[in-house]
Amino acid sequence: MKKFNSKSCEEIMTTVYKPIEFVVDGLLAQGLYILAGAPKVGKSWLALDMCLSIAKGEKVLGQETAQGTALYLCLEDSYARIQNRLYEITDEPTENLHFTVMSESIGSGLEEQIENFKKEHSDLKVVFIDTLQMIRESTDNGYGSDYKELSVLKNLADKLEIAIVVVHHTRKCSDSEPFNMISGSTGISGCVDESMVIVETKRGSRNAKLYCVGRDIENAEISLQFDSDLKKWIVTDEPTASKSKDNIFLAALYVYIQKKIDFTGTASELVTALKSISNEIFYPNRVTRDLVQNGYTLRQYGIDFLYKRTRNGRLIILHYDRERDSSDSKTSGEVTVNSLALKV
Incomplete structure (x- = not known):
């Protein structure tokens, strides 16, 4: 007879569990994330900046990072284009950042590829996958299919204790609720630990808002401006005093x-x-x-x-x-x- 593997309320409340570790302070922790935005809005520049900052242990979007290995699956790019982007954003290479332009799809070898990479790089902190469509097997965008495919990556992120960020597109139609603009069904936002949506205030203005909502973070709206010289999104919000975490x-x-x-x-x-x-x-x-x-x-x-x-x-x-x-x-x-x- 099958039984539930349950725990009592008292057992849960008296067990010391490993705390959540942030890769980008207050923004990116261990788990599965969606970074969505319109085509050519600058999602890949933000993804590259995050990867490079984590690999070097430098701040990104004004937040501290946990230094470690970063893996960027640039599945719509070539190594020549990646090289050009890297020279635009930095002149200091790092051994902690790795790229690939080809991968298997979800359920057909991608999970094993990421697991094997983690075995070779024990300090792996984050995997960026650009884009979701490039790793999908199914052409069905229904709730069940979206949730089932992404849950594979969610379970993998939890198992390996890393952050997996999947870059995705938004719909062309605007919406007062930015997260409704994520292409596909609500199974996508329902499965991930956090959704990040970047929306330009006016198309082509290079001014945008990054909307963040998730299980382990405080909901946030971050004002950004794209610096064409640095090729980076810069936070334009007035800095606010952080809450004391002294206990x-x-x-x-x-x-x-x-x-x-x-x-x-x-x-x-x-x-x-x-x-x-x-x-x-x-x-x-x-x-x-x-x-x-x-x-x-x-x-x-x-x-x-x-x-x-x-x-x-x-x-x-x-x-x-x-x-x-x-x-x-x-x-x-x-x-x-x-x-x-x-x-x-």
Whole structure:
């Protein structure tokens, strides 16, 4: 008899899962993405800029990148055209960026090609596929066909823990909702983790908006202008102050556990103990959430976390191992909460 491979609510809420890693901060994480726009609007220039920036570990669209290998499937181009574009955008080659002008299609070898490339380049961060139509087997653009084909790439991106960005076209007709302009059925936008649509404010103006909506990002509208000299899309929005990602609770916990080494007790008892470290108000009902969701950060600071259910209630067990503390704080002398910024 077949059964569901289910997990209880408590198991899910107390398990430390690997956090989402962004390839382009706040814009591109691990998963499947669509980058859509009208023909000749400049999608490929944006794709090339993103690939090159990730390969070099440089900012793109004003955002930090996680440096690593990038693979660009330029399936509508030749190597001579790629060379011309590269010389337009940079004079510094990098070994981290790779190109191919031919590939198999979805379900007929493309997944194996990408997997084999990942085996050869373990630091692979992103794969750009330009364009979707070049890797499709089916001519059916119905919801079921769109979703089924893209779900293959979605599963592959999740399996390899990389970002796969598929370049696609928009319809000729305009729409007040940019994501309705993505060519094909809603199966495309429904399957991907994020949709990015670039729309010129006026055709040929080289001024555009990049509309972004996804599961792991905040919805955004980014104003862009294409710099004809640099051959890059430049963000023209006024910069806004980024929200602080400092976690005062984790900082206080780190200072406390460095001194005590071990802790076993309830969430309320931990909050009480942290009063000797910080004047901040911490809430017991949020303690477990912060510990679980930041488990990877805690491990980097040499802190092991265990959540145990007993007859007397739920206990939090913490242990600090200085030898496994990869931070600079362990050797920086007296550490205080204000001097320590734990980023989450």
